[in-house]
Structure formats: structure tokens, C-alpha cells
Amino acid sequence: MSEILKLNSPAVFIGKQGQDGVISFGSGQPDLPPPPEAFAGINLKRDLRYGLIQGEVALREALSHEYPGSTAENFVITNGASEALDLIFRSWGKGGKVLLPRPYYYSYPPIIEMAGMVPVYTDMIEGRIDLEDFKKKVKECKAVLINSPSNPTGRVESIETLKEIERITQELGIYVVSDEVYKDLIYERENYHIKGDHVITVNSFSKTYCMCGVRVGYLWSSDKTVVENVCEEKTHTSMNTNLVGQDMALHAMKAPKEYIKKQQLIWRERRDFIYQGLLSLGFELWRPEGAFYVLPKCHNARKFLSVLFQDYKVIAYLGEWFGAPDRLRFSYALDVKQIEEGLNRIRDAMKKVSVL
Amino acid sequence: MSEILKLNSPAVFIGKQGQDGVISFGSGQPDLPPPPEAFAGINLKRDLRYGLIQGEVALREALSHEYPGSTAENFVITNGASEALDLIFRSWGKGGKVLLPRPYYYSYPPIIEMAGMVPVYTDMIEGRIDLEDFKKKVKECKAVLINSPSNPTGRVESIETLKEIERITQELGIYVVSDEVYKDLIYERENYHIKGDHVITVNSFSKTYCMCGVRVGYLWSSDKTVVENVCEEKTHTSMNTNLVGQDMALHAMKAPKEYIKKQQLIWRERRDFIYQGLLSLGFELWRPEGAFYVLPKCHNARKFLSVLFQDYKVIAYLGEWFGAPDRLRFSYALDVKQIEEGLNRIRDAMKKVSVL
Numbered sequence: 001m002s003e004i005l006k007l008n009s010p011a012v013f014i015g016k017q018g019q020d021g022v023i024s025f026g027s028g029q030p031d032l033p034p035p036p037e038a039f040a041g042i043n044l045k046r047d048l049r050y051g052l053i054q055g056e057v058a059l060r061e062a063l064s065h066e067y068p069g070s071t072a073e074n075f076v077i078t079n080g081a082s083e084a085l086d087l088i089f090r091s092w093g094k095g096g097k098v099l100l101p102r103p104y105y106y107s108y109p110p111i112i113e114m115a116g117m118v119p120v121y122t123d124m125i126e127g128r129i130d131l132e133d134f135k136k137k138v139k140e141c142k143a144v145l146i147n148s149p150s151n152p153t154g155r156v157e158s159i160e161t162l163k164e165i166e167r168i169t170q171e172l173g174i175y176v177v178s179d180e181v182y183k184d185l186i187y188e189r190e191n192y193h194i195k196g197d198h199v200i201t202v203n204s205f206s207k208t209y210c211m212c213g214v215r216v217g218y219l220w221s222s223d224k225t226v227v228e229n230v231c232e233e234k235t236h237t238s239m240n241t242n243l244v245g246q247d248m249a250l251h252a253m254k255a256p257k258e259y260i261k262k263q264q265l266i267w268r269e270r271r272d273f274i275y276q277g278l279l280s281l282g283f284e285l286w287r288p289e290g291a292f293y294v295l296p297k298c299h300n301a302r303k304f305l306s307v308l309f310q311d312y313k314v315i316a317y318l319g320e321w322f323g324a325p326d327r328l329r330f331s332y333a334l335d336v337k338q339i340e341e342g343l344n345r346i347r348d349a350m351k352k353v354s355v356l
Numbered sequence: 357m358s359e360i361l362k363l364n365s366p367a368v369f370i371g372k373q374g375q376d377g378v379i380s381f382g383s384g385q386p387d388l389p390p391p392p393e394a395f396a397g398i399n400l401k402r403d404l405r406y407g408l409i410q411g412e413v414a415l416r417e418a419l420s421h422e423y424p425g426s427t428a429e430n431f432v433i434t435n436g437a438s439e440a441l442d443l444i445f446r447s448w449g450k451g452g453k454v455l456l457p458r459p460y461y462y463s464y465p466p467i468i469e470m471a472g473m474v475p476v477y478t479d480m481i482e483g484r485i486d487l488e489d490f491k492k493k494v495k496e497c498k499a500v501l502i503n504s505p506s507n508p509t510g511r512v513e514s515i516e517t518l519k520e521i522e523r524i525t526q527e528l529g530i531y532v533v534s535d536e537v538y539k540d541l542i543y544e545r546e547n548y549h550i551k552g553d554h555v556i557t558v559n560s561f562s563k564t565y566c567m568c569g570v571r572v573g574y575l576w577s578s579d580k581t582v583v584e585n586v587c588e589e590k591t592h593t594s595m596n597t598n599l600v601g602q603d604m605a606l607h608a609m610k611a612p613k614e615y616i617k618k619q620q621l622i623w624r625e626r627r628d629f630i631y632q633g634l635l636s637l638g639f640e641l642w643r644p645e646g647a648f649y650v651l652p653k654c655h656n657a658r659k660f661l662s663v664l665f666q667d668y669k670v671i672a673y674l675g676e677w678f679g680a681p682d683r684l685r686f687s688y689a690l691d692v693k694q695i696e697e698g699l700n701r702i703r704d705a706m707k708k709v710s711v712l
Contacts, residue, residue: 031405038400082594213599214404236438241435248400
């Protein structure tokens with residue numbers, strides 16, 4: 001039997017996800033290539049002096065067509081969605097509570113805490129926000145951070161829930177930060193963007209256009225003060241976002257709608273395959289409605305993860321990193337053949353550890 | 357006579373530096389193109405999934421040859437030197453004082469303050485560190501931030517001063533953050549890199565290779581904990597630095613040494629021209645020894661800046677943004693013809709405002 005790995009964070013698997021024979025359900029990023037449009041016509045010999053802190057005008061204008069009633073002034077282009085989140089919370093200064101549905105994306109608590117704010121948790125029911133608990137706890141908070149479709153639950157909030165959150169927070173004058181990086185990876189319905197002058201939307205080109213390593217994200221806000229404060233900070237902390245990356249993002253947006261639809265079909269097939277596979281192995285789990293994660297219950301999760309990796313070369317992430325102890329997160333950004341092989345190995349590993 | 361502009365920060369000139377007929381001594385960035393090597397052989401269709409948070413191994417290995425006794429493990433690649441500085445100070449958490457020679461680069465105080473630390477100032481003498489005052493004040497500090505060649509003074513610290521700072525801080529166990537982004541733009545002598553396990557060097561490809569907008573910088577430290585803490589933070593705040601930018605930086609390093617030497621000749625000619633020009637107009641100023649800034653004394657600086665911009669289409673920056681009231685900062689990242697025209701306009705403007 002394997003020794004239990006030191007499982008503090010996903011960092012334990014760094015550099016191991018691409019190794020020979022390893023099947024990784026770990027890192028949350030598309031395995032598919034970007035659209036060809038992302039490369040076509042990019043001129044590296046462009047003016048490479050400092051760009052605008054807020055981001056290139058052409059990119060912000062292109063984005064404004066995706067956000068009705070917006071102009072380029074409503075956007076700030078950032079080094080991925082991560083930097084957008086970091087700058088937003090830092091701009092509010094020290095103190096104040098932030099309501100966070102749990103399970104959460106693992107960077108949320110450190111980002112909030114590094115900004116000197118305090119996360120307050122509301123536990124989800126079946127992977128979705130519990131509105132009753134949300135309403136109770138939101139009153140003491142300065143802001144709320146939501147993420148639908150969700151990493152790590154794979155769930156999508158109902159339009160009714162999103163509208164109710166819009167309404168309550170507007171009434172209380174509380175900011176909602178809506179991390180919508182999986183907005184185009186949604187299988188059940190059209191996405192619903194929450195709106196309002198107290199809403200700050202965070203988004204990215206990483207998942208939709210399969211370009212995580214290019215690190216181009218953005219925030220949208222109709223509140224001029226939010227945009228100005230974020231730009232003022234970014235002037236000191238990183239200046240403009242990489243100009244070549246911004247060009248690639250702008251070009252990627254020229255990909256036909258078909259590109260996104262085709263991706264959705266691929267993701268849906270994988271979703272069905274892993275969901276059915278884990279169900280038939282006896283796991284209890286929520287059916288993913290968006291993004292590319294499943295979060296099954298799993299007893300002895302740490303021990304199982306060690307065995308999976310050391311004896312079967314399978315990588316998964318611990319639910320506890322996402323505030324979900326006794327669960328595992330599997331990313332299904334793998335082709336169906338690999339998912340199948342991974343499920344076979346999981347079946348074998350289940351003979352060594354009691355997980356159900 | 358012009359109305360006085362609202363001169364809170366360089367932001368007042370954003371978007372105006374490239375306008376027709378404007379001569380800008382404002383923004384501090386090379387006007388020359390990057391070396392052709394920066395573009396040759398770049399493959400945009402490379403793997404664009406997440407890269408290592410610490411930065412691409414090939415780039416860190418190439419850098420290790422510039423830092424004797426180093427390996428790739430001593431570096432973290434960042435979104436420009438700005439992000440390196442931001443992450444370093446944030447990694448020390450709240451509280452603690454940082455000694456800062458004044459005049460300083462205008463982002464230093466906000467970066468230190470946003471990290472919850474407190475800047476303590478030591479006033480320079482003739483644009484260089486006053487070692488006596490430095491020694492008195494350093495004892496109460498957790499860290500020191502130095503910048504030689506300096507923005508905005510254009511001065512280079514003597515090797516004796518740098519060695520003395522090395523020695524004192526080593527003895528007291530105080531970190532020195534050494535911002536050396538102008539290390540290759542130095543006219544008087546070879547650069548001297550301060551060393552030691554309490555030294556953190558911050559550097560960039562922006563100035564040496566004229567690629568400010570690509571935003572690739574890095575930090576060097578022999579202290580494993582510093583590197584680990586910065587990477588842990590960056591995992592949450594921005595993840596890997598743009599992969600295409602890192603490729604361009606790696607390729608730029610293949611430029612022959614001649615490229616850097618040729619640049620130095622151009623900068624030196626400009627330095628001589630603007631220094632003599634401002635002297636002959638009667639300004640009192642320090643002779644720049646590196647970087648590309650002069651910081652002459654100027655009475656009625658705010659009024660003069662308004663007149664210069666509104667009546668003569670000349671941009672300069674206020675010394676007070678850099679902790680130097682009653683001075684102006686001129687960046688000479690302009691060809692000599694433009695510097696000449698700018699000086700002529702300054703001569704005319706001096707008839708309207710009493711500046712000497």
C-alpha cells in the first residue's frame with residue numbers, strides 16, 4: 001500500500017500532469033487547441049511600447065458588443081480573471097466581509113484574505129446556492145463572490161436564483177462579483193448574465209478560446225469608480241496587460257459561433273461519459289450542467305488520491321482544497337478514450353481503499 | 357496665460373503623448389525598436405495551456421547565465437518588474453517599515469502601502485544615497501528598496517556605496533530589494549550587481565530590449581523561501597506570465613552584445629544633448645549617469661508644466677510625483693532632433709513663467 005502523499009495543494013502535482021502514462025483529471029483547463037483565428041494575422045512587430053493600463057481600445061470595443069448597453073469604458077483587460085479578482089478586492093481596501101458560496105474555487109479565500117477582507121461562507125445545497133442562508137448572511141457583507149457555472153461543482157445557478165441575488169444585493173447596496181469564466185461552457189440553457197450598477201463581472205478568454213497560458217481576462221462594471229480604482233492600482237502593480245496576448249484575444253473573438261457550439265458538443269459528450277461512469281462505479285455525485293468538473297463524494301479521500309497517483313498514475317484534486325472535504329474533484333478536460341482508461345484505473349484502485 | 361492643469365499623476369497625459377505635434381518628455385520608455393531576435397522564430401501555435409507559475413524553464417536557465425552561481429530555481433518570471441515588486445512586498449504580509457531613498461520611482465510608495473507596509477524616507481544628496489542618514493534609518497526597517505541607475509534622478513550609486521549597503525544590511529539581517537531595470541543603460545562604468553542571501557534583485561526585459569508593452573520582468577533571489585512565497589501568491593493573483601511574452605524575452609536574449617552597446621551610444625548622445633541644453637538654459641541639474649531621465653530644479657513647477665503643455669505641446673512630469681517638489685522630470689527617450697525642438701519650446705515657455 002502506498003504512503004500517503006503530502007497533499008497541501010494542487011502544487012503537489014506540478015510537472016506531473018503531462019508525464020508518460022499519467023491520466024490527469026487535475027488541472028482545470030481545456031485540452032483542445034485555440035481557434036485558428038487566434039493566430040491569423042497577428043503582427044509581433046507592432047508597437048510594443050506601453051499600452052493603456054485599461055487595455056487596448058479595439059479589444060474593449062469588441063467586448064462591449066457582448067455586454068448590451070456597454071462601451072469600451074466599462075472594461076479593464078487583466079492578466080487573466082485571477083488578476084481581475086485580485087484587483088477588485090484590493091481596491092476595497094482593508095476590512096469588510098465577503099460572502100462566498102462553498103465549495104468554492106480554491107483561489108477565492110486567499111485572494112480575499114490577501115486583500116485584508118474576511119470570507120464568510122454559505123454552504124451550497126446539492127452544489128447550488130442556498131438562498132435562505134445566503135439572505136441571512138449577506139446583510140453583514142460588503143460584497144458577494146459567485147461563480148456560475150461553478151468550479152468545482154459543475155453546477156449552474158437557476159435564473160430565478162441569479163435574479164433574486166441581483167435584487168437582494170441591489171436593495172442592500174452590496175457589490176456582487178460574478179466570476180463567469182465558464183459562461184460559454186454550459187449545457188442546459190443559455191447563460192444568464194447578472195446585471196446592475198452594483199455588479200462586477202469577471203471573465204476570461206482562457207476557457208472559451210482554450211488559451212489559458214496567454215493570460216487575458218477582463219472585468220466589466222458600469223460603476224466608473226470601480227473601473228478607475230482598478231486602473232489606478234494596476235498602474236502600480238502590473239501596468240498594461242501583455243499587448244500580444246490582447247491581440248490574440250481580439251483575433252480569437254473573430255472565430256465563428258460554430259467554434260463555441262462544437263466545443264460544447266465535445267464537452268457534453270465527455271460530461272455524459274464521466275458522469276455515467278462514476279455513477280456506475282457507485283459514486284454519489286451531482287450532474288454537471290456547465291464547466292468541466294465533477295465533485296463526487298469519497299471517503300478516505302487523501303488515501304485514495306495517494307493510491308490513485310502512486311499505484312495507478314491517475315491525478316485528481318482533493319475536494320478539501322475547494323472547501324469540500326470527503327469529495328474529489330475530477331476535471332474532464334480529456335478525450336473520451338482517456339476518461340475511459342482513467343475510470344478503469346479508478347475501478348481497480350477502489351479495491352484497495354474503501355471510498356463509498 | 358493658461359489655466360493650471362489638475363496635475364495629480366502622470367495619468368493626466370494618458371493618450372496625449374503620441375498626439376500630433378506633441379513633444380513628450382513624459383513616459384519613461386525607449387522609443388527604439390526591439391532587436392529583430394525578439395520576433396524571429398516565435399511560434400504562436402505552441403502549447404498555450406497554463407505554464408509554470410515560476411516561469412518557463414528555458415527562460416530561467418538563460419537568465420541564470422547572467423547571475424553567477426545561479427540556477428533556474430533562483431528566478432520567478434513576472435508581468436514586468438512592477439509585478440515582481442508587488443509580490444515581494446505582499447509576501448512579507450502586514451506591518452514593517454521599508455527604507456526608500458527619495459526621490460523615488462512613483463510606484464514605490466503605493467506598492468509598499470498597498471502591501472500594508474510603511475515607507476520611511478532617506479533624502480538623497482545630489483541624487484545619490486546619503487549613507488549616513490541611510491545607516492541611521494535602516495535599523496528600524498524590515499527591508500530597503502534601492503534603484504540604481506535611478507528613475508527619476510538618472511544617477512548611479514558608487515560601487516563603494518553599493519558594497520556598504522550590502523554589508524550593513526547583511527549584518528542587520530535586512531532584505532535589500534534592488535530594482536535594476538536600467539542595468540544596461542549605464543554610461544559611466546560597468547554595472548555592479550549587489551549580492552547576498554538577503555538581496556532580491558528585480559529586473560525586466562522592458563528597457564534593455566525595448567519591449568515595455570510585452571510586460572516580462574523577473575526577480576532573482578538565492579533565498580528559497582522568498583521564491584516559494586512569491587510563487588504561492590502568484591498562483592492566486594495572476595498565474596503564469598504570458599507564454600508568448602516569455603518566448604519573446606528568451607529570443608531577445610539572443611541579440612548580440614553589440615545591440616546593447618549601440619543603444620548605449622544613442623542614449624549617451626541624447627544624454628549629453630539634453631544635459632548641455634538644460635544647463636545652457638540656466639537650469640540647475642544633476643548629470644545623468646544611467647537610465648534616461650533628468651530632474652532639473654524648477655520654481656513654479658505646476659504652473660510651468662501647464663504652460664508647457666497647453667501653449668507649447670510639451671509634456672514633462674512633475675518632480676513631486678517622485679518625491680521631488682520644485683523639480684521636473686524629463687525623459688529623453690526621443691531622438692536628438694525632437695529633444696532640440698523641445699528645448700526651443702522650453703526656452704520660449706520660460707519667458708512666461710519664472711522657473712530659475
